[in-house]
């Protein structure tokens with residue numbers, strides 16, 4: 675049993691690289707190699723481009739990107755509403771992010787390869803302790 679008293683309600687990102695600051699807009703965190711400048715999503719122990727194992731710089735990734743590729747998913751795991759748009763979004767830092775596209779009907783006529791998209795973070799549910807669970811997606815910009 676934890677002996678800590680019930681903590682204050684918190685925002686809990688669904689993935690560690692989604693940062694939800696108490697006093698600012700949510701963003702995706704990346705890390706940039708100090709030697710060659712290659713940027714990755716989340717944190718890494720080593721650079722796969724130059725093999726440097728030096729600590730990387732934390733960077734705040736852009737909230738705008740381009741729709742690289744998408745697929746409309748009609749069948750998924752039980753409990754996951756379909757259809758939805760699964761996509762890969764390219765960010766200006768050279769990072770590709772796997773995410774869903776929101777804010778638009780899942781119909782190919784609404785989507786175009788290379789179209790600009792905007793990062794959105796939102797509460798998707800409340801966990802058992804009453805914390806907000808935060809997920810992210812991209813919507814057409």
Ligand SMILES: [Zn+2]
Pocket residue numbers: 707708709710711712721722723724725726
């Ligand atoms: Zn590197």
